[in-house]
Amino acid sequence: xxxxxxxxxxxxxxxxxxxxxxxxxxxxxxxxxxxxxxxxxxxxxxxxxxxxxxxxxxxxxxxxxxxxxxxxxxxxxxxxxxxxxxxxxxxxxxxxxxxxxxxxxxxxxxxxxxxxxxxxxxxxxxxxxxxxxxxxxxxxxxxxxxx
Amino acid sequence: xxxxxxxxxxxxxxxxxxxxxxxxxxxxxxxxxxxxxxxxxxxxxxxxxxxxxxxxxxxxxxxxxxxxxxxxxxxxxxxxxxxxxxxxxxxxxxxxxxxxxxxxxxxxxxxxxxxxxxxxxxxxxxxxxxxxxxxxxxxxxxxxxxxxxxxxxxxxxxxxxxxxxxxxxxxxxxxxxxxxxxxxxxxxxxxxxxxxxxxxxxxxxxxxxxxxxxxxxxxxxxxxxxxxxxxxxxxxxxxxxxxxxxxxxxxxxxxxxxxxxxxxxxxxxxxxxxxxxxxxxxxxxxxxxxxxxxxxxxxxxxxxxxxxxxxxxxxxxxxxxxx
Numbered sequence: 001x002x003x004x005x006x007x008x009x010x011x012x013x014x015x016x017x018x019x020x021x022x023x024x025x026x027x028x029x030x031x032x033x034x035x036x037x038x039x040x041x042x043x044x045x046x047x048x049x050x051x052x053x054x055x056x057x058x059x060x061x062x063x064x065x066x067x068x069x070x071x072x073x074x075x076x077x078x079x080x081x082x083x084x085x086x087x088x089x090x091x092x093x094x095x096x097x098x099x100x101x102x103x104x105x106x107x108x109x110x111x112x113x114x115x116x117x118x119x120x121x122x123x124x125x126x127x128x129x130x131x132x133x134x135x136x137x138x139x140x141x142x143x144x145x146x147x
Numbered sequence: 148x149x150x151x152x153x154x155x156x157x158x159x160x161x162x163x164x165x166x167x168x169x170x171x172x173x174x175x176x177x178x179x180x181x182x183x184x185x186x187x188x189x190x191x192x193x194x195x196x197x198x199x200x201x202x203x204x205x206x207x208x209x210x211x212x213x214x215x216x217x218x219x220x221x222x223x224x225x226x227x228x229x230x231x232x233x234x235x236x237x238x239x240x241x242x243x244x245x246x247x248x249x250x251x252x253x254x255x256x257x258x259x260x261x262x263x264x265x266x267x268x269x270x271x272x273x274x275x276x277x278x279x280x281x282x283x284x285x286x287x288x289x290x291x292x293x294x295x296x297x298x299x300x301x302x303x304x305x306x307x308x309x310x311x312x313x314x315x316x317x318x319x320x321x322x323x324x325x326x327x328x329x330x331x332x333x334x335x336x337x338x339x340x341x342x343x344x345x346x347x348x349x350x351x352x353x354x355x356x357x358x359x360x361x362x363x364x365x366x367x368x369x370x371x372x373x374x375x376x377x378x379x380x381x382x383x384x385x386x387x388x389x390x391x392x393x394x395x396x397x398x399x400x401x402x403x404x405x406x407x408x409x410x411x412x413x414x415x416x417x418x419x420x421x422x423x424x425x426x427x428x429x430x431x432x433x434x435x436x437x438x439x440x441x442x443x444x445x446x447x448x449x450x451x452x453x454x455x456x457x458x459x460x461x462x463x464x465x466x467x468x469x470x
Contacts, residue, residue, distance in 0.1 A: 006208035013201040040191040042182075045198055050371040051279075053212060053378040056205070080210035080378045143208055 010056070010082065011140035013045040014132070017055030017079065021072050021108075023062030026122040027089040031059060034132075039125045046132060052078040057135050063091035063098045064106035076112060082142035084135040086116045088128060093117050160248070164417075165238050173421055174390035175199040180425055181357075181393070181433045188437035199390055206383030214376050216276030225271030226377075226384035232263035233391045240398045241325040243409025243416045253319035254302045257399065261298075261354070264388055265291050271381075272373035283372020286444045287356075287363035293451035294353040297346050300459035304343045305334065305403050307466040321402060328406030335404040343462030344404045349455045351396045351431040353447070355389065359439035360447050393432065397424040 020028055034041045035048065049055045052075050064072060076085060085108075090096040092108040108114055115138050118131035160166055179196040186193025213219055236257055239248060269287055272280035303317075309327050310318035318324060324334075334340045353360040364372045374385055401423045408423070409416045442450070 006204050009201040009204035010208055013198065013205040037190040040186070040193070042186060042194050043192040045194055045201060050365075050367065050369075051375045053376060054371065054374070054382060056209075078212070080212050082209070146208075 007140055007143050010143040011136050013047075014056045014084075014136040014139055015047045015049040015054055016057050016059055016132070017049050017052045017075075018059045018061070019072055019075055021060055021062035021068040021092065021106075022065040023089075023091065027061040027091075030122045030125060030128060031061070031088060034125045034128050039129060041129055041132065044129075044133060044136070046136075052076075053080065055079050055083070056139055057084045057086055057132065059086050059088050059132075060092050060108055061088045063095050063104050064108050064111075065103050066105045067103075069105040069111070072108070073111060082139055082146060084115045084139050084142070085112060086118065086131055086135050087114055088118050088131070089123060090119050090121045093119060096121060157248075161234070161238060165240070165242060167234050169417075170234050170237050170391045170394060171387065173424070174387070174392075174394040175203065177393045177397070177425055177428045178390040181428055181436070184429055184433040185437050188433070199386070203383050203387055206386065207380055209379040209382075211379030211381060212376075214276055217376065218274040218276075221270055221274035223381060225267045225274065226381045226388065228270075229264035229267035229388045230384055230391070232260050232267070233388055233395055236260045236395050237391070237398065239321070240395070240402050241322050241406075242398075242402075242413075242420045243406060244325060244329050244411065245413050245416060246322045246325065254306060254321060254324075255319055257321070258299065258302060261395075262291065262295075264392060268373050268385070268388075271377070271385075272375075275376035277376045279370045279375040280373050282369050283363050283365075283375070287373060289444050289448055290353060290356070290360060290363055293448045294350050297451055297455040297459045298350050298354075300456060300463050301343045301347045301350070302403075304340070304459060304462040304466045307463065308334065308337065308340055311466065311469050325402060325406045329409055331407070333405050333407035336407075339465035340404065340462055342458040342465075344400075346455045346458040346462070347400050347403070348427070348431045349458075350451075351400065351427070352435050353451060354396050355392050355432065357432045358436040359442045361441060362444045362447060365441060393428055394424060397427040397431075400427050 018031060033039065058076055058079055060072060087093055087108055091098065092106055095104050095106050098104050116131045116135045118127055120127060162168060176196065178199045182198060183193045183196055213222060239257060265287060269284045272284040305324065306317045306319050309324050310316045312331070313327060328334060335344050352358070356364055364374065374382060377385060398420065401420060405423055408419060
């Protein structure tokens with residue numbers, strides 16, 4: 001019963017940590033708008049965490065430059081299990097307009113397992129909430145697999 | 148046989164009614180009500196009232212990372228120490244005329260016990276070896292120091308006021324204060340005590356580390372400060388302690404200033420007590436959270452040692468002259 005309770009709770013209280021892997025700031029603003037009164041992701045339990053150690057879901061935005069790659073990977077490793085990695089915007093998936101640049105080390109999926117991709121430049125807040133809700137579901141499955 | 152029953156009763160007090168279970172459920176509910184109301188005031192739907200329970204149980208199921216630079220024992224024991232101290236305070240605070248352990252402790256003991264959770268957090272933060280925690284703990288120390296003076300003056304004013312009326316000089320015993328109030332009406336009805344009550348209401352958000360006095364846990368500037376390195380179960384215990392501290396501080400306010408509203412039936416009294424605690428939480432924590440922005444640490448200190456201490460001083464002087 002206790003395990004069931006923890007599992008249920010894991011899906012209902014996903015805390016976000018946001019990593020900006022060098023970016024134009026568009027997705028960052030859209031991510032914040034998800035938490036504002038209009039969309040209010042907190043009704044689903046989402047909360048922005050200040051430290052990666054408190055987080056469950058890591059949201060990565062930006063095309064992963066060579067400078068930021070190590071820092072992104074190190075930050076992701078600091079998030080305790082079970083964790084989910086969500087990429088937001090087209091940049092971390094494909095490089096977007098920066099594709100082919102000498103400064104870009106992406107896509108992120110070359111280095112870590114990415115659970116959810118939210119595509120778009122920038123994605124609509126509805127799409128972001130949908131992706132985050134999916135990540136919360138995956139989080140719950142991962143917690144179940146840990147038992 | 149009676150000794151055995153007494154031991155069982157005491158265990159029940161500590162673990163169930165004014166003790167751990169009561170603290171856990173009511174503290175989490177208060178924290179949930181706070182979050183929901185802040186959301187409603189910001190025109191959001193807000194999380195469900197039981198969101199803090201989800202957060203707590205989720206944290207129990209997470210991996211606990213212990214940083215390489217941390218002192219393992221202190222790092223893991225500090226949250227438990229803080230929790231134990233808070234539950235102890237809750238057991239000692241009378242619920243109207245019901246006291247689990249009457250005559251054991253007075254206001255001064257409560258004052259000391261209130262320091263322990265903050266000190267435990269500071270110890271844990273120092274043991275975690277994180278520079279963010281270092282900044283956070285120095286700010287927390289200033290916040291404690293800022294709150295302590297007004298709190299002490301409020302308690303002295305109450306003790307003097309009740310002591311004068313009973314002809315004993317100073318009355319520090321919480322159960323006597325509760326008994327006096329149930330016989331002569333709440334202290335809040337006395338004009339000389341109103342500034343002290345206001346000062347206490349202003350101390351509550353400072354003691355619980357909520358907006359605008361949360362410089363020590365500023366998540367946007369210093370990564371949640373003292374809790375920066377904590378994860379998993381110890382973090383869950385800290386979140387629980389934070390919720391219980393809401394209950395403890397508001398209970399203390401209800402016991403000191405609103406003690407005359409009890410009915411004499413224990414179960415009904417408990418309900419009234421919880422309802423009053425929720426009301427005080429809404430007024431002091433939620434409203435203030437929704438309408439203010441975070442203060443800098445020196446602004447917090449100045450505010451407490453001038454405005455709040457001034458209010459408490461007015462009451463203290465009035466009580467000393469027997470008003």
